[in-house]
Every structure is written in C-alpha cells, then in structure tokens.
Amino acid sequence: MQYSEKVIEHFENPKNIGELDENDPRVGTGMIGSPACGDVMKLQIQVEDGIIVDVKFKTYGCGSAIASSSYATELIKGKAIEEALKVSNKDIAEELDLPPIKLHCSVLAGQAIAAAVQNYKEKNNITA
Amino acid sequence: MSVELPIYFDYAATTPVDERVAKKMCNCLTREGIYGNPGSHTHRFGWWAAELVDKARKQVAELINAEPKEIIFTSGATEANNLAIKGVALKYKNKGRHIITSKVEHKAVIEPCKYLQEQGFDVTFLDPEPDGTIALDKLEAAIRDDTILISLMHVNNELGSINDIAAFGKLAHECKIIFHVDAAQSAGKLPIDVRALHVDLMSFSGHKVYGPKGIGALFINKDSKLNLVPQMHGGRQERGFRSGTMATHQIVGMGEAFAIAKEELAKESARLAELRRSFWDKIKDIDAIKLNGSLEHGAPHILNVSFGFIEGESIIMALKDIAVSTGSACSSDTLELSYVLTAIGAQNEMAHGSIRFSFGRYTTVEEIDYAAKLIREKVAQLRSLSPLWDMYKQGVDLETISWKGDH
Numbered sequence A: 001m002q003y004s005e006k007v008i009e010h011f012e013n014p015k016n017i018g019e020l021d022e023n024d025p026r027v028g029t030g031m032i033g034s035p036a037c038g039d040v041m042k043l044q045i046q047v048e049d050g051i052i053v054d055v056k057f058k059t060y061g062c063g064s065a066i067a068s069s070s071y072a073t074e075l076i077k078g079k080a081i082e083e084a085l086k087v088s089n090k091d092i093a094e095e096l097d098l099p100p101i102k103l104h105c106s107v108l109a110g111q112a113i114a115a116a117v118q119n120y121k122e123k124n125n126i127t128a
Numbered sequence B: 001m002s003v004e005l006p007i008y009f010d011y012a013a014t015t016p017v018d019e020r021v022a023k024k025m026c027n028c029l030t031r032e033g034i035y036g037n038p039g040s041h042t043h044r045f046g047w048w049a050a051e052l053v054d055k056a057r058k059q060v061a062e063l064i065n066a067e068p069k070e071i072i073f074t075s076g077a078t079e080a081n082n083l084a085i086k087g088v089a090l091k092y093k094n095k096g097r098h099i100i101t102s103k104v105e106h107k108a109v110i111e112p113c114k115y116l117q118e119q120g121f122d123v124t125f126l127d128p129e130p131d132g133t134i135a136l137d138k139l140e141a142a143i144r145d146d147t148i149l150i151s152l153m154h155v156n157n158e159l160g161s162i163n164d165i166a167a168f169g170k171l172a173h174e175c176k177i178i179f180h181v182d183a184a185q186s187a188g189k190l191p192i193d194v195r196a197l198h199v200d201l202m203s204f205s206g207h208k209v210y211g212p213k214g215i216g217a218l219f220i221n222k223d224s225k226l227n228l229v230p231q232m233h234g235g236r237q238e239r240g241f242r243s244g245t246m247a248t249h250q251i252v253g254m255g256e257a258f259a260i261a262k263e264e265l266a267k268e269s270a271r272l273a274e275l276r277r278s279f280w281d282k283i284k285d286i287d288a289i290k291l292n293g294s295l296e297h298g299a300p301h302i303l304n305v306s307f308g309f310i311e312g313e314s315i316i317m318a319l320k321d322i323a324v325s326t327g328s329a330c331s332s333d334t335l336e337l338s339y340v341l342t343a344i345g346a347q348n349e350m351a352h353g354s355i356r357f358s359f360g361r362y363t364t365v366e367e368i369d370y371a372a373k374l375i376r377e378k379v380a381q382l383r384s385l386s387p388l389w390d391m392y393k394q395g396v397d398l399e400t401i402s403w404k405g406d407h
C-alpha cells in the first residue's frame, strides 16, 4: 500500500504508546476490533476534572491502523471528554489522507475513543 | 561486503531477466536482428525466426525431459493452465464432468475450475494437509467414475510445499484420468522429468525462471494422445492449440532462461536451500514464530513465516528495505486473508502476520544476514505496540475474549 507521508510518520514514530493502570478510577479503557479481522486497538484515557490529561494506546493491525490510533491520541489529549467524543473518523481519515480501502481504520479509532470514554463514565457512575 | 538496498526477496512473484537472456531477446526485435514472423514459410526472414523458435522449444523441452513437439508456447502459466483445464473439460465432457483440484492452487487454476463449475461441471477442491501438500489417499478417495481431470500444483507459490507428483501421476494413470500439473514454481528449482512423473499436461512460466514476463508453455504428453479445445482461435499456430503470431523474442528468452536453469539447477538449488535454512536458523528462536509449510520438504526458494500477534502489512512497512509479500488481509485489495493460509488452518493471529520470503539467483549471504537482523529488531518493535502481544505474554487465551467492533 502506498501511504501518505503522515501515515508513515505516525507509523514510524507513533505517539503515546503504552498503558495506563486499568484499575485506576480515573482511567477509561476501550478495546475495539478482533484478531480475526486483523485489527485490535486498545486506547486508554486518564481523566481529571473532565479533561483528558493523558492518553495511551497499543494497536495490533496494519500501518494505517497504527497511524490512526496514534493520531487519535494526539487529537484528544487535553480535550474535555465531551469534546473528545466529537472527534470523527472523518477528521482522522482526512488528516492522514487514508486510501478508501483503509477508512475502516479511522472508524475503529473513533470507536476506540468512544469506548474509552464510556468505560470511564461507567466506572465513575456518570450518566449522559 | 556491503548490502545494496532495497533487498529483493520476492523471487516467487517474479524474477529479473538474466542478462544472458535479455541479450538473446534483443537480437529478435530490430531490423538488424531476427524480426521475421516464424510462421512465414516463404522467405528467409521467416525461416531464421522459425529456427530460433525451434531451438527455444528444444531448450524448454530439455529441462523437463520432454520432446520439443510436446511444448506449446502460451502467454504464461495462467494461459497454459486455462488451456489445459478448460481445453480438457470441454473436449471430454461427454466422458464425465467431474474435476479434482485443491484449495491451495494458484488462482490461475482455481478460477478456470470455478468457471467450469458455472458451466455445469462438478469440481472437488481438496483440503490440504497442514503443511500445504495434498495427501494421496484423499486424492484417491475423491476419484469417481466420472472424473476426467486432476489438476494439482507441483510447488505451492505461497508456502513452497512440494506435492508428490509422481505418486499422483501413477494413480491418475491407473484410473485413466488426465493429470495436469502447474509447475510454474518448480521449474528450475526441482528436477522435473515428465516421463517419470506420469503427467499428461504441465504448465510453465518464463518470468519465474529469469525469463521475460508474458510467455509460458504447456507440455502436452504425446503418449497421452490428448485433444484439447483451443482457447484462442485464429491462424492455427502451435499446431492449432494456440493461435497468434509466435512472439519470437519472448520464446527465445524463455528458451535461453530454461537452458540456463538446466545448466545451473543442481548447484543453484543447493545454494538456495542453504540460504533458506540459514535464514530460518537466524530467526527461528523469535518467540511465537511459525514456519508455514515444511523446512525439510519445502522448495529451496520459498520460506513462509508467521510472526504471531503482529500484522503482516505492518511488518512489510517496517521492513521497508526488504521486498517481501504477505498473506495478510490488510494488504490485499479485498481485505481477505490468504485462502492458502486459511486452507491449512492457520490461526488468525498467526495467519495475519505471515510473510513470504523468496530467494533467487542474486540473493547473497549478506542479504540474508542483514534481513534476519532487521526482522528481529522490527518484530520486537511492533510487538511493543501490540495489545495482543501483551495478552499473550500475560497468558490470556484470545479465543475466550468477546471482541467488539468486528467489521
């Protein structure tokens, strides 16, 4: 696959790799995808006063899946959780100039953000 | 000695034309060369060209212990497979409508078989063994009274697994079933004796053997007294089996390439087998690694390896200075996992991380060493990014997890 330079940059120097403590109440964890499909994204946020102060990810998948999750972490770091939820897969796909066949990688990244936020809310009994 | 980058480890996809071959080909193009139509019987230009074609036919035949008149030139192994399979099916459909092939054949065999299915033929696609070969007893069990054709490959292009063609040939012969073999990957790598193998039809490709692309051949055993329905109609070149002006330069190229292959086969195959083994020795202790196919009984030029818990396309991107191919879904146009790996029952988290390394005439020890080192480094790097790797390390069984966001 011929990728844009931005994908290659994120792939070669991914941002925010790692893990946060899943048991910490301030941490929300989202894991999306499946080994059968060849992509699994794990994205974690640490929230303080409604603001995402730290983000980490690990991704099993193709180059664009790794790049999409790396970029997603950059996008939401420092944002309020409700703002983070507004990040769309389109924002990711356009920034990285993903080829059409790889658009699902950006969708997955969007879902991973949503799943992490939801997990945080569930842990802290936040409704809405 | 230093290594020139990028390194080409995709010789099973295609090979560069050998300079000795290119030189002979160039001599068949321009006004100074032999440019006549080999089918022109009325003048010297045609005779000269026909002489070159005759020589090439002999060169191809000699690699496989055939006679020149048993060789039909086609545009490639794809066309040879189509001519063999459709040509037999259409000719002998009144004798029976059952065809046996396998799930791990090249698309150039699977697709003609599927086409025949649509035309009312009954096709059995045999399941391979875990090493990619076809078991003789399974083949035998699939044979029916109305079976007219068996088509099985010699060497599998993804795995390098080698079928026992002599045994299949003997069985087919005893059952009076026509036997076709796709030998695109074995020519020049394994010794081939069409007489000892009992094959009726065998397909070859020029560009896998340091010849040009766009040329191939079909061996048609004279003793089998076969008739085939041509798939290309026209001026009745190639004894009517394949119409179209003979492409002198391509044919000459394939002939020269096959002559060189014969000359160098024993030595070169031993050298490749040694490179392949030494490459595997340098990477085999990587955790969660698996050789797909067989180390001992595989073709000397193909090594298919799965790196668990990382994905093939990302491996290819990380190994950007090494040209290889993958069976991973993400790198195919259809986002489907390789049907060959699926057929041998590879687990998802292994199959997605499969890489085919294939070596050839210009592969050096230095390239092998360089690549092995780079692979160790990049696999570790990608695993540090992989949540599945962490789970594997923690002893989590991936089968027990309910995955979200399947697509």
Ligand SMILES: Cc1ncc(COP(=O)(O)O)c(C=O)c1O
Residues within 6 Å of the ligand: B012, B013, B075, B076, B077, B078, B079, B106, B108, B153, B155, B156, B157, B182, B183, B184, B185, B204, B205, B206, B207, B214, B215, B216
């Ligand atoms: C086993 C096998 N059969 C057939 C082919 C097709 O050959 P060609 O490119 O000459 O049509 C190939 C190569 O792609 C192959 O590996």
